[in-house]
Amino acid sequence: MNDCIFCQIRDGKIQAKFFYQDEDVMVFPDIHPRAKTHLLIVPKKHIPEFIFVEDENLREKLFHTVQQIINQAGLKDNRYQIRINGGGLQDVDHLHIHLLGPITAA
């Protein structure tokens, strides 16, 4: 786990500008933004990818948090996209949900 960049952010070993955090979830900007707003919603627990979220409370919490962040980030009416990569497509093996907007082309 020590090599995981998101675990290191969680543990304060790598600095990140948190947009939001609580006991389960942390939200911070993608370091390579692909839109004016590009946030990552990340479980604090090291879960390698989406299909390994087995706790239904965490699953619910993650997506409820995404809904709240859409509102807080001013993306509600602003052409947002949620993206989750998996099965080898992801760039970091610690689940992260991309929230981007506004998207100019779908």
Add this chain to the structure above:
Amino acid sequence: MNDCIFCQIRDGKIQAKFFYQDEDVMVFPDIHPRAKTHLLIVPKKHIPEFIFVEDENLREKLFHTVQQIINQAGLKDNRYQIRINGGGLQDVDHLHIHLLGPITAA
């Protein structure tokens, strides 16, 4: 609601080849596929977009279904992407979660 294409699919007024369905959720292919596999995971209830999912059980159910479909569609190790568009970016105003794979470029 009668003009909604996904409500019409739900009600059998428009034909679709269901990959899966139960009392809450239906899954069928996108008619304009952007990958070899391109499925839509859709709540049967007419919910205009992601931020309007207020029922926590449905929120949990939707994403649990996505996990199951990833496995059933053979995408688990196959560079999949989940996408949700909202805030005016969506093409149909009835929530649908895109599941695509394999994606050749992130």
